[in-house]
Amino acid sequence: MLNVPIGLVALIEPERQVLPGASGLSEPWQQQRQTPLSYAPGQHVATGGAPLVIEDARTDPRSAGTPAVRELNVVAYAGMPLTDETGVELGTLCAIDTAPRRWTGSELALLGDLAAACSDGLRLRIANSTAQRRSAESDAALDRSQLLLRASVALANTSTADDVAAVVHDLVTGTLNPAHVEVSLLDRSRMVSWQSGPALPASAARWSEHDAIPSGLAVRTGAAVLLPDLAAVRALTPDAVDTYLEMGWQSAASVPLPGFDGRVGALTFVWKQPHVLDHTELTILTALAVYTAQALQRADYLRSRENVAAILQRAMLSDVPDSAPFELAARYEPAARGEQVGGDWYDAVRLDLQYLALVIGDVTGHDMRAAALMGRVRSKLRLLLVDRHEPPAALLRRLDSANQALGDRIIASAVLAYLRPEPGGDGHQLQWSNAGHPNPLLLDAAGVTVLTGHDPLLGVTRRTPRTSHTRHLPPGSTVLFYTDGLIETREHPFDERERELHAALAGLHDLPLTELLDRIYAAFAGDDQEDDVALLAVRTPPRQ
Template sequence: MNAAARVTALHRTGLTASADPAFDRFAAMVRAALRVPIALVTLVEPDRQVFPGACGLGEPWQRQRHTPLSHSFCQHVVISGAPLVVEDARTDHRVAGNLAIDELNVVGYAGMPLTDQTGLVLGSLCAIDTAPRRWTAAELEMLADLAAACSDSLRLRIAGHDARRRADQTGAALDRVQLLLRASVALANTSTAEDIIGAVRDLVTGTLDPAYVGLSLVDADGRIELQSGRDLPPHLARQWRGYAGTATTPSALAAREGAVVLLPDLNAVLDRTPDAAGTFAEMGWQAAASVALPGAEAPIGALTFVWKRPYALDAAEQATLAALAGYVAQALQRAEHLSARENVATVLQKAMLTDLPGAAPYELAARYEPAARGEQVGGDWYDAVRLDRHLALVVGDVTGHDMRAAARMGQLRNMLRAFLTDRNEPPAALLRRLDAANQMLGRITATAVLGYLAPDGAGHRLLWSNAGHPVPLLLDATGVTALTGHDPMLGVLRELPRRSHSRHLAPGSTVLFYTDGLIETRDRLLDDREQDLAEALRHLGGAPLPELLDRLYTTFAGDDHEDDVAMLAVRTPFRP
């Protein structure tokens, strides 16, 4: 380890024992992604360690932003040049006795090297737990990815320092540094390829000013898939939507070679990428640069910039595009990971919602839609159980909007199903029994409404009990009526009294059960939305139930609702 060169590189970062917003964001991302109480961006100086990025550190350390090396785990990362992963610092011979264990409450530790452009290790990006922690491979991979991005930012700080020493290049160099610093933030907030394209386009406007920014990915068969077709005329978008990876286009060439493809003028385009010549002529483009998007084993695609004038990138601009491509590749991988989690969450939720039973003589329909953010799938559910004497109807909503809420929903729903089939008791008694079991087994907080529907003389009777849930709506010949009567939600207090309510339903009556995701918005009072829902239901009285639910969902929730939506509708026969 060249100590003098490392000290020089630390100085060139311009970072010391004070908070830096960009590196504080890296610490915050680590803390959120790995769900740890403390995360740090640490640089190791000759006689101390400093924290330009820190999140969750106790005082006075969070304010001071430095400790002596007697408190440093990160110095081991610097000395070895390799990650340091500790499950329990109190028993690990490498760090046992380090003062940070007691004074900073460092027990579980995972640190990844932060390097400059020459490979010198300047510090570490670390996740810290205050209890023993068995780090998973996925967590360490995510931390390594974030450390790579953090290292890029350090290198950009060093590049910025060097650029400031060259007076004739100061303005352009600072613009590029700022571009990539903005990129680290902007791309961290993207979740789809379309978001990423928009972010890159916004970032390079005013600096490189390309006429077009293209994003292409390599599929499993080695074909090139254009992701930025919306910015092209429709016929060109169709032409380049998917094509052979052996084609001679800027994107295909960059993805194959894993390097920057520079096409400073039309002669270079015709010479190296003749398959793209027709498109360049039609669009009036004269120059391009395409950068490979790095992947774990091979490039995953290419980022392409096109200009309507000859344009030769200098070495600094090439380095900027290469760094930007690294950010884009990481953002794409995060988007893919998020998409996979969203799919898992949605499948889990829908798997817990069973098919509706035969309900004759009643008409029955239901609909469930997860929140617009797929990973925010939560604890809304509906259920219907055909029993000997009646049809049981349930709609509920467990507190929370994550995978845990979905799992808790499954527990509560299954307990209620068991009680329904085993106990011939009124709705209020069953909800009391459910809440008692819930309090003993884990106290899940939830709202629910349970109803029994059965023939009753010339019509039918609905018996129901409501545990803090939005009131069901009854539509009959007289209009729409709210079926009021609230008791407290489940999981709040023990042994609460609960009441059952009863209502005679005339032939052709419709009852709508729903969760609050259908009517909840940020800009309208819930009471007003309930009145709007009642009015909409009144106008849809003659519609078949599936159509009725579809139209209510479209009107009140649509494609951008922030919460899950569950609806259950039942209609009594029109003849007694």
């Protein structure tokens, strides 16, 4: 439109001019689309806010001697300012001739109109860019919110420090993408760590809070430790350098974990490449540290409860006594869920050298309360066993009466059995009474025999009539007592599971008792058992 060989849109930056629009430049400038700032007569326009018009740049003091004259063959020059919506100059629209030229008023007016149109285009691009940035920021904020929401839900379901480290690693995969996530807790000045990722070298297990490592520095200072590259690792945490080199790591970030009484540890992310955390990532990491600390405190609380519960259960379930000439074995396994204790129990009391009392029982429930009630029932029955030499049915009636008199309305099932030599005969005699409990099983070479005979549960009615039953046991006989948690499931009828247990026991009468209990437990309960399980097995001496 102006009949010039060269036209440019030049945007001025602190150290260069960028040419998003260019026509007629010689190489390499046409291809590069940028020049040093010294090549730009238009910088006077961008800094002065007025048009710049030069008839002969070789003699004009504003441009004479500049590289643009020598290398770009700029002789005549007319530049109109390009501005944003606030009036800030962004650059120029330039018309350039390679010969001296007197610019007419109409030409400059036309160039001014084109510059105004060009400015409008730039403003539209700026507006679009701003809108896209704000949309991206909004999306990032939404992603961050969703991540933290997922974190609060996922970490609420953890119960161990290993679970916490694994969940945090899974949460940030796809966002922060660390190669390694480490949860470190302060334990008497030693940093105890759980990690998700490759195992650390043995030397890392000996780190303490006083070592110059990312987690130790975060705990000591109470501030985020940002290590964007190996140079920062060497400068701030030199004790970690050898480990980072061995593992192929180059950067890390560690934030302290807040506790009730100060900092309790640190959450550390590690990358295999240099990584500079932006504000959003640091916000995510800091928020995750708070959620992680809460999850760890809950895990510690659960662990302490489980430890107390386990100690309580061990105290209530004493070791089986020396039972010679009988062979005796027992096993207790708490429910896979709950408080790791329950109302199931077994007991064996030696009344004299040839006389053994055996008990299996189940108080309703599988939690701390059930365990406490079980302890009361078990203690009363043990006292009655050593004080009263009465048939098993009579002792269970006394136990029921004692519970009623003392206000212990405890609902429980139980089997009480006596094992003693057969009077005047070969083998032994088993006498038992069953208060609503699964039937004991007799295992011998002939197969599996169900020792039947049921009375009501303990604690259901007052003065419940009870019956004792007697069975001759040939030499080498095995009797198995068990609680219903061994075979009871939500999916299968109880009778069906009983039949499966009887079939599984066939032919196992001569297995060592410990192996017998292990095999039956693995086959019928295992890691996903729904209730507590107690097992008690006794074997009479073989025929001499």
